[in-house]
Amino acid sequence: GPPGAFPRVAYSRIVSGEIPPEVFEGQIVMVGATTQILQDVFPTPFAPRRTMPGVLIHANVLDTLLSGIPIRxxxxxxxxxxxxxxxxxxxxxxxxxxxxxxxxxxxxxxxxxxxxxxxxxxxxxxxxxxxxxxxxxxxxxxxxxxxxxxxxxxxxxxxSRFFSPSVVKEIVRQKDDAGLGAGRRRMTVLFSDIRGFTSMSEKMEPEEVVTFLREYLSEMTEAVFVHGGTVDKYIGDAIMALYNVPFEAPDHAAQAVRTALEFQRRLQPLAERFAVKHGSELRCGVGINTGDAVVGTIGSRQRLEYTAIGDTINLGSRLESITKDFNVPVVISEATWLEVKELFDTRYLGEVTVKGKEIPVKIYTVMDRTLDPAGQEGMPAAASISS
Structure with a gap:
């Protein structure tokens, strides 16, 4: 047991007669030093100060032998x-x-x-x-x-290649990317492209092109993330972004339109610097469409990517190219317009027949009064064209 398990009597008390010898009659008495000075102390599991006098260790050994219950x-x-x-x-x-x-x-x-x-x-x-x-x-x-x-x-x-930091955090927190599996859902797709950038880049050094694209894509990607979108892919200077994926967002069409307007605002300082350095005007066209598409992790066994496919996506891409025909920065489909008409200042452009579709599509533009107080007066009136 611990140091206090056995009674101890100071030797001086016996010599002085304070304790009579009869007290020890019939008892086993062990004599030893307990002072630290003599260094007859050893560490044991029972000692509160990690040491126990040797005489008490012997007492424990003797007690174990007499009790017949050894430590096993x-x-x-x-x-x-x-x-x-x-x-x-x-x-x-x-x-x-x-x-x-x-x-x-x-x-x-x-x-x-x-x-x-x-x-x-x-x-x-x-x-x-x-x-x-x-x-x-x-x-x-x-x-x-x-x-x-x-x-x-x-x-x-x-x-993080596709989603904003907050979405990445949520996916990791859930420890489940089942939501990334391919499936049909209603969503909004955004396509953007710098007009005439291919011809402009031919006059630039490759290093200059890479530096500019890095800055441009970083700015636009941040705009996508700020408004809850997911970057599907980059195709040169073009951006494809998805909304209402991987998590549901009831206002996904409005998110895409806000992103398009944000693109125009963020492009202004970049365009000013680009014009000074390269002498060319920098303009960005954005096409937006809303509808059903198959979205998720799609690809081969060797390579997968998170993307969306379907007619909704194809039409969104066609609408981006139409911005040049109408000289407007943003073109949205009727499906998107029905979702956002009460939220934004829009204008009907007309009907267009796009490649792969027999029925003409009604299209609209979204105006940002902070960028164009005149309301884009220079654009053509409603018309019907083929694309």
């Missing part, structure tokens, strides 16, 4: 089994549970085991190895957490 060591196979179970449990917890829940569970099991070994030694006189199980808990837990963290970072980088 737990079998190695038992400790090994507990360590194996603990390691497997820690790996499962780190994989299946939320990080905080897994950490609390592993910590609770480790502390519970340590307390159990102390209780087994103190009251059951069984010596159980303390460290194997906590180590078995810690090593796989840390390993799985590190692996999951690395995998999460790779996944975040992959998803």
């Amino acid at each position: 060591r737990a079998p190695i196979w038992l400790v090994a089994s507990l360590a194996a179970v603990a390691g497997g449990g820690a790996a499962w917890a780190a994989t299946a549970l939320r990080p905080l829940t897994a950490f609390l569970l592993v910590a609770a099991v480790a502390l519970g085991y340590v307390a159990g070994t102390h209780g087994a030694f103190r009251w059951g006189r069984v010596w159980v190895e303390v460290f194997p199980v906590p180590i078995a808990l810690l090593v796989p837990y840390v390993g799985v957490v590190a692996k999951n963290f690395a995998k999460e970072q790779v996944e975040k980088r992959r998803l």
